[in-house]
Amino acid sequence: MEVKVSLFGFGNVGRAVARVLLEKKKFIRERHGLEFKVVSVTDRSGTLWMPEGIDLREALMIKESFGKLSARTNEYETYDMGPKEAIRDVEADIAVDITNDRSAHEWHLAALREGKAVVTSNKPPLAFHYSKLIGKARKRNLPYLFEATVMAGTPIITLLREGLLGDSIERIEAVLNATTTFILGEMEGGGSLEEALERAQKLGIAERDPRGDILGIDAGYKATILHCITFGPKTFDEARVKGIAGITSRGIQRARKRGRTIRLVATVERGSIIVEPQEVPLDGPLAVKSHENAAIIETDLLGGLIIRGAGAGLKETASGVVSDIVKASFVIQGR
Structure with missing residues (x-):
């Protein structure tokens, strides 16, 4: 099963998530029958968007070499859109928030309204807006998962x-x-x-x-x-x-x-x-x-x-995020 993913946040943890998706691609396909296609990656400079799927190695190279995704190459164009616009315009199954955006609950709700599952490691949206977010997810029968918000990948x-x-x-x-x-x-x-x-x-x-x-x-x-x-x-x-x-x-x-x-x-x-x-x-x-x-x-x-x-730790937090992406995919598959 192919699952389209939008990543929001490409700092240390966001890049760790991307590396896990790359390095464990075969493992996830063989164990879970899932193929993840990252169709967009958003950082503070803009959004890389390719409906056919982004080469995550290339995206990591751009970010780590130039510090921002808007450093364009011949193969990629960065769109001047933040999370709200990307949620609206990019066709994806799962929106993954790995930012520290305190107002992210607004675009989490927008994603749920658009029929997208949400996975997040971002704590303030839940610490201030739990009822609204979980209520919307239940109403739309969509996963809203947040394992990495507490104890990183340790599954409390x-x-x-x-x-x-x-x-x-x-x-x-x-x-x-x-x-x-x-x-x-x-x-x-x-x-x-x-x-x-x-x-x-x-x-x-x-x-x-x-x-x-x-x-x-x-x-x-x-x-x-x-x-x-x-x-x-x-x-x-x-x-x-x-x-x-x-x-x-x-x-x-x-x-x-x-x-x-x-x-x-x-x-x-x-x-x-x-x-x-x-x-x-x-x-x-x-x-x-x-x-x-x-x-x-x-x-x-x-x-x-x-x-x-x-x-704490990059790979440890990525463990919680990727686990939630897999869980969300199972729910989507069964809908």
Whole structure:
């Protein structure tokens, strides 16, 4: 089965998704019977659009050599259109949003109205507009999938939506932001938050503007999404969020003397979303390191279920996105 895909966002993660689609083309065809034809790729400079399918190697070369898709070659022409126009004009089965566009919910809704499935790794649309997006997808009987918004490719969303259908989930405790975990881990050696942040930025772990991580906003988005799929709709505005800005290495050292350390923990219960630094046992599941995330899911039947894995990284996030593209294709195939 051939599936036409539009990619929106061609930064680091978008290019990682393109590479997975290239490198695992044979695997996906043999295992799932699917052939993906990328008919458009959009970045901030415009849209590459070829109904017969884009050579992703060529698109990657253009982006990585020139920094933007609008650096034209003899074979490609870039159209002056953003996501809204591409959604309207490009014929595709699945729109894949790998951007950080806070207003992307508008063109997600437009895609659903156009009869296109949506796959996204973009958190704010769901953290602020979950009910509207899921409602529209259900009304149109279309997939709206977002595994990579929480814990990258570690499938916590699939687990919560599809794997615990007989359980009542009572509570989720999770470490969901790898940047703060790295910073707090660095501070365990005695350095200051500022020094740890500077190292994280040099390594490319933290953004130039790190406020989304340091203030707990990223973890708050993710915790809000977990509440929406587990207990029902909430928005980020209803979450109580406190970041790690007030944490000191002295406080971490005191915790370690008690056999504990500090991590930014999201606690999600029915009607409640709290993100704040907490002391966790050094030998406990939430004392993750590096780019790992972890969650403890408390249910009435299973008790405490622990899911732990990569919560950041290019190929790890691409894993979640591509998995959702495959799932969406199965739904389209069965319609």
